[in-house]
Amino acid sequence: MLRTFPTRGALVRPRRTIADVAVFLGAAAALWLIVRLAHGAATAWTPATAPSTVSTDPAELPYYAGRSLLRMFVALVLSVGFTFVYATAAARLRRTEKILLPALDILQSVPVLGFLSVTITGFIALFPGSQLGLECASIFAIFTSQAWNMTFAFHHSLVSQPRDLDEASRLLRLSRWQRFWRVDVPSGMIPLVWNGMMSFGGGWFFLTASEALSVNNQKFALPGIGAYVATASAQGDLGKVLMAVGVMVVMVVGVNVLFWRPLTAWSERFRIENSEAAEAPRSLVLDLLRRSRIPTLLGRVLGKLVFPLDRALAIFGLAEYPLRFSPARRRAADIVFSVVVFGLILYGTVRAVLFVGETTGYGEIGHVLLLGLITFARVVTLVVVGTLVWVPIGVWIGMNPRVSRLAQPVVQVLASFPANFLFPLITAALVATGISLDWGGILLMSLGAQWYILFNVIAGASAIPHDLREAAANLRLPRALWWRRLVLPAIFPSYVTGGITAAGGAWNASIVAEIVSYNGVTLTATGLGAYIADATGSGDAGRILLGVAVMSLYVVGLNRLFWRRLYRLAERRFSLS
Template identity: 65%
Template sequence: MAGGSGGFPSRSVWRRPELRWVDVLVAAALVAGLYGLLRLAPSLDAPFLPDQAPATVSTDLSNLPFYAVRSLLRMFVALFASVLFTFVYASAAARMRRAEKVLLPILDVLQSVPILGFLSITVTAFINLFPGSTLGLECASVFAIFTSMAWNMTFAFYYSLVSQPRELDEAARVMRLTKWQRFWRLDVPSGMIPLVWNGMMSFGGAWFFLAASESISVLNHRYALPGIGSYAATAIGNGDLGQVGIAIGVMVVMVIGVNVLFWRPMTAWSERFRVEESESADRPRSVVLDLLRRSSLPELAARPLRPLGPALDRAMRVFGLAEHPLARPAARERTGDVFFAGAVAVVVVFGAWKAFDYVHTTVGLGEFGHAFALGAVTFARVLVLLVAATAVWVPIGVWIGMNPRVTRFAQPAVQVLASFPANFLFPFATAAFVALGISLDLGAVLLMALGAQWYILFNVVAGASAIPSDLREAMTGFQVRGRLRWRAFVLPAIFPYYVTGGITAAGGAWNASIVAEVVDYGSHHLTATGLGSYIAEATGTGAFPQILVGVSVMSVYVVALNRLLWRRLYRLSETRYAL
């Protein structure tokens, strides 16, 4: 009989799985993570009185590990909230045609609103929502970080949904998948790669605003939450460059650690969802992901959750099948659109009228003219930054991306540079400006560039790396060199990636202007003329009319620049320069 003599199973069937060193390592990491969360939990709900809240944190070096973990927790909570928002908002915009005409413009405006514009409104609301508890301030900090992540991820997932092949849409309806099944079996897998890469870039950009979200100056009050950002802000206020250098060292370790332990495994794992005829020879690898795949603990942990999937599939059938009609009656479509657009227009016009009336009765409508003039100065700085960053980093990015050996070593360094919060370097730059007598009106361009230029370099490297090898060989075979090679081959190939980097860099530069046009270092307080300093000073003093005017004007500048320049270049890159 099978299974051994006497009809009994062999002893190997009953043998317990061997405990391997990989399982021990993964288990130890899980236990360490759970222990850290349990230790942090009491401090998240500590007593809090706004009038007695500390404006600074202790700069004792023994507190740095605790500060680093608190900052990481806020970053990952904001990332989780951004993923949930992305799934809901992008799906609604892609699947609901009438809602799409409103949701996308709203998202474009929200993307242009500066981070401090959200802080000035949300801090008081969250403190009142959780009276007497630090949880309100924690939520305000997480929300500020969320606003620096969510919009880019939502746009990326939305474009992946609307660009799905028609045959996949038809297959989902032929197989009678529910809307729930379609989302998890088609929508999420098809959008996973752009979601992961844009999530990594958004997470890196959020590091820049960590200090502003943990050391909050709003409504004539200053609140400081324990974190590496508030530690750096306190050291900057004290004028202690040594402590600022220590904070920079800790941040470098944190950024590299997150990239190695989280984003590198995520990018390698997301490659399983790539749809291509042949497997790439240069697929990203991750030691952490290899360890998790070799360990049996993830499978054991997921085993009790497996029956949950079919149960949810059955429960979600109440929302109907994944029917997504490709055509609708024109008369019904026009009638519904007119009604919906009219209702939205009424709400928008009423809100704008109330806002203008509020400004008119407080500071007067002439404040808009003053803000637009300041915005023109900041706009000039943004243009100078973009031109300089393009001239410097496009050739370097092409050289890195078109040399595989250089890419293997340089691309991780570029990711770290793009993720590093450049405002931690502001004190050193400010000390140099004071020593050399350089005005912040000129120095602000450099400070803005420290946080925004890397997006251009990162995307150009990605574009040059993605150029098919057969095209490179063809250019080499035809001996196309010099200016002709750049004009006919290199620049058209990287153009779509450059546009993406330019949009991100321009948006980052506008937001960076708020912290770059007003700089404090010890006893030195430097201010540059511009819209960023206007918003920062209004936020610090709690001048709501000026906050409303400044945020509205900056939104107009950003949206107008996107619509008049970047969107047109984006369409050009899709229609003419897409490979």
């Protein structure tokens, strides 16, 4: 009897087997590295014997780079979780929106050193005798430099969600849990990925401040590439600084190739439009994962947990959407919520005012407001120049598939590279040329903040539906009309998100850009950032509180009077719904 053998997939199976082996080995290697690096975070440690510097032996650079990278990814995971919870609550819960959005403005305006001055003592006390407390403080500092931009972007995608998606969710009676994972996250995936990539770059920018800590007249250093650069810069060793920069370039390129590039290519599946892109982004790593059967098997196992989770969340009132309340019950809940929140804000404000009066005195307020005005002028200059430069470039990259394929990796690498690693070189140049940091500080601030505008404009331009592009091409719109009627309205919501985060990032960057040191020489610019950095280093709680409060006042005031109005205009007139 003649036996026949199935031929289906015969040519594909070896390739899939190779892909399975490669994915398995890669996952095993990553898991081993995580365990190896995490083990070093729990070593014995006390504040009295803690080192204030790290070794600048080049042989330690790979280990330092791995420790820094682990902190960055832990902070990224925490930022994504915070983004999902906070942005969804602000967009879906009517009573909390008026509190959560202003609170987010304030949190964004608080500099990294402001968080460290409050949290580092608590984290050290939480893990006595272990370096894990300092690690948590460093990760939390990186988290505060990543989370706000992602939250703003995801919140904007929720409030500007196309109306047909909302109607379909209600007609299908999706639970809030189902709607979140099947509608909200997919519709906001593209801006979330792009802003996550930008936030990751923002975390690199503050890596030095989060690993080489100077708080309350105490200096701590964690093994990491940021602390390595800080130590080499203090020693005036430009050779080792350049060596660390080279390692950083390799690490940023590696993260881009192995993580961000596959993620951006994968997120294209969630693009909402009627026509297909002329040239979709590609990734060799993503192609390898798609050939492998391991992700599919994991998806089947994890997918079985969805139904039990959905049933369990029904207990907490998340089974139906929307939740239904009587008008009287809703008004009573609004009154109680408003009274409680107003009471907490009033109590905190009174305590802060009394504390400032007892420590620094009220006469210091006028001086700090003037310093804030000087830094405000630098921020405005940065945003205006960044808009004029990066909006045309971002549109050109986002709307040309071939240019985007070549330019996006370069832009991602430039944006992810921690610009403050170049601060020692720029500081040396400023010292040699005699240029004041009052002007050079604008350049240093822009190195960390300008990319928010570029990334959001690229994301907005690439998200313009291709049917609209084809209609504009068929109508042969003049260039000026093409910009005015298609491009600017389409990218306006994304630009507002980039502008507000760039302004917030510039305020935060002023902490490390208005006071820089190299080889024992310290340059200080007149401004609020230098004031807060000096107060944090000396442990002056009154000046720290006053400086952070004034910075929050400027940021929130600018957001309320300018950026939020643009946000509402974008939601009302320029959303694709």
